[in-house]
Amino acid sequence: MKAGSIPTGKERILLVDDDETQVISIRNMLQRLGYKVTAFTDGREALKVFLEKPSEFDLVITDHKMPQLMGENLAQEMLRIRSDIPIILCTGKVDLAPDEEVKEKGLRAYIVKPFGVRECAELVRGVLDRRDGCAKPRHFFSF
Numbered sequence: 001m002k003a004g005s006i007p008t009g010k011e012r013i014l015l016v017d018d019d020e021t022q023v024i025s026i027r028n029m030l031q032r033l034g035y036k037v038t039a040f041t042d043g044r045e046a047l048k049v050f051l052e053k054p055s056e057f058d059l060v061i062t063d064h065k066m067p068q069l070m071g072e073n074l075a076q077e078m079l080r081i082r083s084d085i086p087i088i089l090c091t092g093k094v095d096l097a098p099d100e101e102v103k104e105k106g107l108r109a110y111i112v113k114p115f116g117v118r119e120c121a122e123l124v125r126g127v128l129d130r131r132d133g134c135a136k137p138r139h140f141f142s143f
Contacts, residue, residue: 006118007125008034011058015039016046018066033121043069047077054082064091079106086127
């Protein structure tokens, strides 16, 4: 990747956000970056699909605050099924939780909305490449 270029990929991402506008926006952003995106506005529906085919996804991106099934709870259910699935939590709150608390829940990273293409691209690529020692993007933390 050239300096200044935006990282891309071909991995399969499961995206969950109860706000349809957010789903469309983030899905389109990820698809323009080359990712294959399966998107839901209902965490229960997303969990059902994940339960049926957990190996079909390389990464999960979920909103934090959702009705019926909060993002953290969705993440916990998915991690019970597949403990190695990297999960990014999206939130509108800068003070979501202390880093250690989020890490203890098994999440790889979180990102604060609204975010731009570069922040999203660097975060997703950094989380997916974690085992390769990829440097962390500057607007998030990752474990």
